[in-house]
Amino acid sequence: MTDKRDYYEVLDVDRSATEKDLKNAFRRLARRFHPDRSEEPDAENKFKEIQEAYAVLSDAEKRAHYDRFGHDGPSGNPFGGFSGGGFNINLEDLLGGDFFSGFFGGGRSRSRERKGSDILVRHSIEMATVITGSEESIELDLPVECSTCNGTGAKDGKTKTCGTCQGTGRVRVRQQIGPFVNEVVQECRDCGGTGSIIESPCGDCSGRGHRIEAKSIKFNVPPGAEHGTRLRLRGQGQPAERGRGSNGDLLIEIEVLTHPWFERNGSDLIMSLPLGYPDLVLGTKVTIDHIDGKKLDIVIPPRSSAGHTLEIKKRGLPHMRRSGRGDVVVLLKLHVPEKISKADKKQLDSMKTSLNPSDQLQRILDDAADRRANE
Ligand SMILES: [Zn+2]
Ligand SMILES: [Zn+2]
Incomplete structure (x- = not known):
């Protein structure tokens, strides 16, 4: 019997490991135990063990043989050729140029086959x-x-x-x-x-x-x-x-590029919509040309408040990694005109008593003052 460790155990992979799993495991361990780099105790022997395990398991024929017979194949040691250390592994290909560049005078790649720049x-x-x-x-x-x-x-x-x-x-x-x-x-x-x-x-x-x-x-x-x-x-x-x-x-x-009125938040499109006071109070419908080529109807319900938002589902941008679209989010704003005509001013004045909260507040304060005076 041999006291060799199981190759799968050496590479820390399970027996169903794919070629890629093996390669990744080998890369990880070889980087850790490469004797020129490693400070782990006994790195050199560990590195040899890893190399041998990988040389066998990465070769389909040898792996099948090993799976069947383990270390003690019918011919004694079926992988005798490897025990001397001559592994047919291209370490540079496996570990990449950066790993070795340190050995060859610092930052310059030592590889003759160097890739052009991106x-x-x-x-x-x-x-x-x-x-x-x-x-x-x-x-x-x-x-x-x-x-x-x-x-x-x-x-x-x-x-x-x-x-x-x-x-x-x-x-x-x-x-x-x-x-x-x-x-x-x-x-x-x-x-x-x-x-x-x-x-x-x-x-x-x-x-x-x-x-x-x-x-x-x-x-x-x-x-x-x-x-x-x-x-x-x-x-x-x-x-x-x-x-x-x-x-x-x-x-x-x-x-x-930025859009004149849409701002993007992931797949949602955010816009602000200025509305007059009557439209906010009574509700309205605004239709705009949307960037998806169709019309976008924005329905403002009666008694809407400035500062509130409306969501129009699935009219935003497509999601990048899944199907479907984000939403359009509409921020309602109160539009205050810069100039008012005399006629408008008169009409607004007439609405003050019923619609102006500060007038209502004043009435409440006046009532309270009256009550105190009567006490
Ligand atoms: Zn030369
Ligand atoms: Zn030339």
């Missing part, structure tokens, strides 16, 4: 566009791979292998730390980690490997899009340096 542009839409969403098309000046040199930046596409690093993009450097001599791997300075040297730069792109070209970009704005929503168009960004790696992405940030 490009961010802003695009404005009317609030009405949010109702239906839309297919938009914009013209942008974007960097594209230079076709003359295939993005290599070299004249006629000709590069020569870097002699310093023999094309690997990396060099081993001996470092003396106190009494210890350490050998570390660093990015090759002569070729910038690309492994190749440009003999003479491409005249069309001055050796940059890309050119600026006007491009027509089409994309869909989803219904309910919010201000600041970012749409990601994969591979439409900056080409990778010297054509070695994938393009970055193009990010389009949606800017929703």
Whole structure:
């Protein structure tokens, strides 16, 4: 029998773990126990154990074998080939460039296959566009791979292998730390980690490997899009340096323009509605052109108060992540005219006794004063 721990236990996953679960578990643990990084006790042995477990479980055939026979397969140790430490795992792919960048001289990525940068542009839409969403098309000046040199930046596409690093993009450097001599791997300075040297730069792109070209970009704005929503168009960004790696992405940030009277609160639309005193007291119906292209009827019931709100259900903007629409919220306001005609003034005066609360208040106070005087 072996005293090896169960591979599933090592990776802390259950036996039904998917390929993705395994990968995530491995990433998490490898980052924690990588001997160059970890301060955990016994990190190196733990890391070996994790590597071995992942090497076996991530290989469908080996996993099936392990599920059936465990560590003690019919041939003794069916995974004998792994115990020596030679695991067929690409740690850089699994853990990502950032994890290793620290080993290769700080912030610069050591990878020869580096992705181009993302490009961010802003695009404005009317609030009405949010109702239906839309297919938009914009013209942008974007960097594209230079076709003359295939993005290599070299004249006629000709590069020569870097002699310093023999094309690997990396060099081993001996470092003396106190009494210890350490050998570390660093990015090759002569070729910038690309492994190749440009003999003479491409005249069309001055050796940059890309050119600026006007491009027509089409994309869909989803219904309910919010201000600041970012749409990601994969591979439409900056080409990778010297054509070695994938393009970055193009990010389009949606800017929703303000509306003359609607204010947005998520999927609700808020507006204020100024009304005359008679309309507030007697009630009325106001119809406006709505941004959904239809008419919006706002029914103000009799005896409404300024400062109160009315909700018109499901006439707001679409919800972004579920079906249906928000509401229109109408804030009632009292409109006070700047000028009043003599005739209006007379009419208002005549209403004072019955409708003016301050007059009523005065009558109550007068009555109370009378009662006191009579006591
Ligand atoms: Zn070029
Ligand atoms: Zn080099």
